[in-house]
Amino acid sequence: xxxxxxxxxxxxxxxxxxxxxxxxxxxxxxxxxxxxxxxxxxxxxxxxxxxxxxxxxxxxxxxxxxxxxxxxxxxxxxxxxxxxxxxxxxxxxxxxxxxxxxxxxxxxxxxxxxxxxxxxxxxxxxxxxxxxxxxxxxxxxxxxxxxxxxxxxxxxxxxxxxxxxxxxxxxxxxxxxxxxxxxx
Numbered sequence: 456x457x458x459x460x461x462x463x464x465x466x467x468x469x470x471x472x473x474x475x476x477x478x479x480x481x482x483x484x485x486x487x488x489x490x491x492x493x494x495x496x497x498x499x500x501x502x503x504x505x506x507x508x509x510x511x512x513x514x515x516x517x518x519x520x521x522x523x524x525x526x527x528x529x530x531x532x533x534x535x536x537x538x539x540x541x542x543x544x545x546x547x548x549x550x551x552x553x554x555x556x557x558x559x560x561x562x563x564x565x566x567x568x569x570x571x572x573x574x575x576x577x578x579x580x581x582x583x584x585x586x587x588x589x590x591x592x593x594x595x596x597x598x599x600x601x602x603x604x605x606x607x608x609x610x611x612x613x614x615x616x617x618x619x620x621x622x623x624x625x626x627x628x629x630x631x632x633x634x635x636x637x638x639x
Contacts, residue, residue, distance in 0.1 A: 489634045490527040496629040498565070498575060499523050500539060501622055508546055508556035508617040517541035517560060522624060530637040532567050539565050539575070548616075555614035562627065569636045576630035 503518040519541060525533035545559040564572035 488530075488637050490530060490532060490637050492525070492527055492532055492567075492573060492629055492633045492635055494629055494632050496525060496527075498525055498533065498627050498629065499624060500627055501624050502619050503621055505621060506543075506558065506617070506619040508548060508558055511543050511546045511558055513543055513545055515543040517543065519562075521565070527635075527637075532569075532635050532637065533565060533573065534568050537565055539563065549614035556617045558617055567633075567635045571633065571635045573633050573635070574630040575627045578626060578628055 499522045500519045501522045503520060504516075506515075506517055517540070519539040521533060521535050521537045521539070524531045524535050540563040541560045542563075543558060544561050545557075547554075547557040547559075549556040562575040562577075564574045567573055
């Protein structure tokens with residue numbers, strides 16, 4: 456009888472050990488599940504460096520970081536404070552007729568929580584009228600209404616420079632669908 460109780464206890468321990476092993480395997484599978492980070496998913500960034508259109512030049516490096524996590528299906532795929540490197544591609548200084556300065560920048564891929572690289576791009580706005588377009592339109596309208604004096608007046612309307620401070624925020628997006636493993 457004592458041997459029977461020992462055998463039953465031993466079987467119970469073995470069954471519990473197997474149950475724990477299977478639950479550990481299923482948890483590991485859930486943590487390594489593939490998630491689809493979709494194109495156009497928004498990523499919030501903040502500048503770590505100062506950037507100014509007066510002094511920026513192509514090739515300059517700009518450091519940024521994420522300000523909040525990116526979550527897919529309740530799982531974090533990009534952690535907050537993940538570093539991002541940007542490179543200035545071109546600088547267009549402010550101009551006459553209200554033409555604002557522009558800085559074109561390219562972003563290196565950002566690292567997901569599992570180390571995968573995720574390409575980033577900039578959001579595009581459609582139907583957005585810039586101040587430069589309005590000033591040029593006003594100058595053309597001024598030329599029609601006021602003759603050459605109206606056109607000369609538009610020449611003296613200058614655009615604005617760009618000055619970005621550390622901590623200033625911008626929103627970018629994932630530039631293509633990416634499969635990433637979830638890391639809890």
